[in-house]
Amino acid sequence: MSTIQEQLVAYLTPTVALHPMVAPQGAPLPYATYQCVASAVNNVLSGPPSIDNTRIQVDAWAGTYPAAQALAKAIVDAMQAWPVQNILLNKYDLYAQEVQTYRVLLEFSIWQ
Numbered sequence: 001m002s003t004i005q006e007q008l009v010a011y012l013t014p015t016v017a018l019h020p021m022v023a024p025q026g027a028p029l030p031y032a033t034y035q036c037v038a039s040a041v042n043n044v045l046s047g048p049p050s051i052d053n054t055r056i057q058v059d060a061w062a063g064t065y066p067a068a069q070a071l072a073k074a075i076v077d078a079m080q081a082w083p084v085q086n087i088l089l090n091k092y093d094l095y096a097q098e099v100q101t102y103r104v105l106l107e108f109s110i111w112q
Contacts, residue, residue, distance in 0.1 A: 004036075004056070005034070007112075008056060008110075009034070011078070011084075015075065016032045016071060018058075019033050020033070030063070030067055031061055032071065033059045033061065034057065034058045034059070036055070036056055036057075037057045038054070053110070055107060055108065056108050057105060057106070058106045060103065060104040061102070061103050062101070062102050063101065063102070067102070069104060072104035084110060090107040091107075
């Protein structure tokens with residue numbers, strides 16, 4: 001069985017160029033990065049848990065603020081259509097001064 005990260009990559013790749021944690025140097029904008037920020041352990045009294053919860057951060061990166069917003073919207077729309085149960089927990093608009101790039105941080109809670 002594939003990990004939730006592998007499933008996420010397979011699902012979102014048609015929407016956006018997606019990289020684990022950090023994009024390769026020189027990667028063309030726009031793109032997205034992803035990382036697991038938490039994976040809650042669900043304990044049960046007998047047998048393995050029937051469901052896992054993972055929090056995944058997906059960052060939309062673009063050269064302009066409107067482009068970052070548009071990419072974030074496309075990612076959120078794709079996530080809402082994904083058959084895997086998930087909800088958007090947080091959304092932050094950021095600017096990475098060191099690389100002069102706009103970023104929208106999206107945090108999803110994914111149940112599977």
